[in-house]
Amino acid sequence: MMTAPVDILVVGAGPAGLTAAMYLARFRRGVCVVHDGRSRALWVPRTLNVPGFPEGITGPRLIERMADHATRYGAAIREGRVTAIARAGALFRATLDDGDGIEARGVILATGVETRLAVLDKGDHDQAVRIGVLRYCPICDGYEHSGERIAILGSDIHGAAEAMFLRQFSRHITLIPKWDVALSEAQRSELAASDVAIVEGRVERLAADAEGIAVQIAGEAAPRAFDILYPALGSVPRSELALTLGAAGDDDDCLPFTAFSDGLLPGLYAAGDVVAGLDQISVAGGQGAMAATRLHNWLREIEGHKMADQN
Structure with missing residues (x-):
């Protein structure tokens, strides 16, 4: 079953994905978040280094608040696992583990990593x-x-x-x-x-x-x-969706640091722990905001809603 196309599909509902969804919804984009409930933030007992929470906040409570923030502006969030993403003309077509499909004009991968x-x-x-x-x-x-x-x-x-x-x-x-x-x-x-x-x-x-x-x-x-x-046993990036689309990873299959700013492919961005760099909640949120804004502006350019000489 294929739903009507959305503007942006966000894969992952951790700090990066939910920040991206909130920004995109506030940009008046149709955004759908699909997640499998496995964000590493969910098993943080209490974090004391997220700005604005000097008393600390548990991972589940933080994710709950971020999800509420995104949905208040119109983002749709559904649980499920994206098993594949392929190009379908001008769209991306995602297949879910329950047989459903989602078509989107752009994709942000916020799939995180698996900790050993x-x-x-x-x-x-x-x-x-x-x-x-x-x-x-x-x-x-x-x-x-x-x-x-x-x-x-x-x-x-x-x-x-x-x-x-x-x-x-x-x-x-x-x-x-x-x-x-x-x-x-x-x-x-x-x-x-x-x-x-x-x-x-x-x-x-x-x-x-x-x-x-x-x-x-x-x-x-x-x-x-x-x-x-x-x-200190390392982690495995969940980058397989990006790699099957033709994006390049490093020797450990981490996606390049520029994935949230310059993108991986036209219409495809990534943010959060799946990107090489510092795995932190505040970093993931910043990358999610950047990826959302860059992807929104990319769509504006296609739509003719951006000044021709604007960088």
Whole structure:
């Protein structure tokens, strides 16, 4: 079943997609947001670095407010998974997992990333995140763990870089490999100079409770106790829709940083975590606003509603 064409299809209802939808609705564009309910913002227990919320706000509440903001101006939001997008003449044609189709003159992809999660041998993962003993974003919440015993689970330069970043908040930083420590002697020296401890043994067991994280290292008699664990295992961008349309990604399939400003292809933009750069709620919102405005102006040019010499 194909619905009547809309001006813009936004794929994803996280901070980037919902900001884009709000802007487009206020530009008097017909905008439809399709999302699969998997925005990473939904499992943020409480964020304290979103401007305007000094007391903090939970991820679900933030998304609820942003969705309400967009729909108040006329954006339509529906849950579903976009399985494919193809060009159909001057339109984009999206296929949904329930068999429906949506045609749109332009598309903004705000599909985010899949975080590689730590696997707990004991304790509930989501509960550990909610109570703050398991974290995934040191930029978001490193400040809240100042002075605590912090472990970073990561074997290579990514884990080392995260350990060095967190060193600014605490003197008690330990880098723990998932398997082997894949660091050069120079990198080890940098960590040592900053008093970052490196554990050489392999992790055998991770356990979480209300008191913190216990990490059992192979060959050690007792588990090591930490207040918090940051897995530095990376993420996988959800960029497959853009790539199948012919857009280019980097070596990790992240979309280029200019995807929200210059676009990927005529009529196709992207914003948020799927774009290479800093994965932050405020950044995603700014990129969503930029993508919406650029796409709106692109349509204005086609419609003859833009000054010919306007940049």
